[in-house]
Amino acid sequence: MTGDTAHAPRGDYSRMRPDYTVEQEWSDYTAAEHDLWRRLYARQAALVPKYACREFIDSLAALDSAAAIPRLEAVNARLGKATRWALVGVPGLLPDLAFFEHLANRRFPVTVWLRKPEEFDYIVEPDVFHDFFGHVPLLFDPVFADYLEAYGRGGLKAHALGAIEMLARLYWYTVEFGLIDTPAGLRAYGAGILSSGGELPYCIESGEPNRIGFDLLRIMRTRYKIDTFQETYFVIREFRELFEATAPDFAPYYAKLRGAGLIAPGETLAGDRLAVTPR
Ligand code: PHE
Ligand code: FE
Numbered sequence: 001m002t003g004d005t006a007h008a009p010r011g012d013y014s015r016m017r018p019d020y021t022v023e024q025e026w027s028d029y030t031a032a033e034h035d036l037w038r039r040l041y042a043r044q045a046a047l048v049p050k051y052a053c054r055e056f057i058d059s060l061a062a063l064d065s066a067a068a069i070p071r072l073e074a075v076n077a078r079l080g081k082a083t084r085w086a087l088v089g090v091p092g093l094l095p096d097l098a099f100f101e102h103l104a105n106r107r108f109p110v111t112v113w114l115r116k117p118e119e120f121d122y123i124v125e126p127d128v129f130h131d132f133f134g135h136v137p138l139l140f141d142p143v144f145a146d147y148l149e150a151y152g153r154g155g156l157k158a159h160a161l162g163a164i165e166m167l168a169r170l171y172w173y174t175v176e177f178g179l180i181d182t183p184a185g186l187r188a189y190g191a192g193i194l195s196s197g198g199e200l201p202y203c204i205e206s207g208e209p210n211r212i213g214f215d216l217l218r219i220m221r222t223r224y225k226i227d228t229f230q231e232t233y234f235v236i237r238e239f240r241e242l243f244e245a246t247a248p249d250f251a252p253y254y255a256k257l258r259g260a261g262l263i264a265p266g267e268t269l270a271g272d273r274l275a276v277t278p279r
Contacts, residue, residue, distance in 0.1 A: 011092030053187040059137035083145035103152025134191025143239040211274030231266035235275035
């Protein structure tokens with residue numbers, strides 16, 4: 001998704017196909033890039049057992065991608081069998097419609113370039129590490145996989161209804177920054193946190209941010225910041241909750257929300273549900 005980037009996207013958009021896809025050109029990655037990947041991977045993989053949800057942990061292990069930047073083709077052979085999703089290489093952020101069109105057809109766009117070494121801790125735009133490490137493992141989960149396809153179709157519809165901003169907030173607070181309440185405790189399933197060395201422990205352990213029970217309409221009214229750790233996370237109980245809450249026709253929701261005000265990123269409301277169920 002295009003996001004609110006103030007600068008020109010940095011990938012090479014000169015050789016893409018009309019649907020914005022490009023060849024990964026795997027043999028062009030340098031030894032230094034594979035080494036940077038290994039270091040990024042090692043740092044995140046060490047955090048995952050404690051902070052990621054079970055579905056992510058299991059799929060990540062099966063992907064076996066610690067040693068080098070993965071070949072998208074090789075992953076597709078297995079991903080297709082598991083959930084009928086496919087990875088496609090892209091130069092970077094896509095226009096909303098092109099992005100939704102891919103998701104609606106169970107194609108996940110993966111940026112082909114890797115960040116620079118000086119961006120080890122923080123990068124403004126998604127690169128291959130964020131897109132692959134953060135997003136690909138959950139594409140192997142059948143329920144999450146169906147949610148993402150439905151989201152893509154919902155995006156095409158939201159575009160026609162002029163409601164993309166509302167739907168983008170849902171993507172942000174679920175696919176990118178979602179938490180899940182599990183028998184092992186609070187865990188992350190959002191790609192933006194799972195690919196971040198700093199925010200992954202923060203989102204689970206810090207006393208600072210709000211953690212609010214998943215609430216579809218509230219999420220679609222909640223603004224977000226793209227350049228700091230989140231001030232609010234929304235917590236689901238299972239992927240089925242996401243899928244079911246988003247199944248109804250959103251057109252009436254959009255109509256209703258247009259009259260409602262926006263909620264600031266760090267604001268809490270009287271009706272907010274406690275995120276973590278006592279056990
Ligand atoms: N059900 C939503 C609609 O009718 C589409 C959607 C599905 C949106 C899943 C987000 C996630 O618009
Ligand atoms: Fe992402």
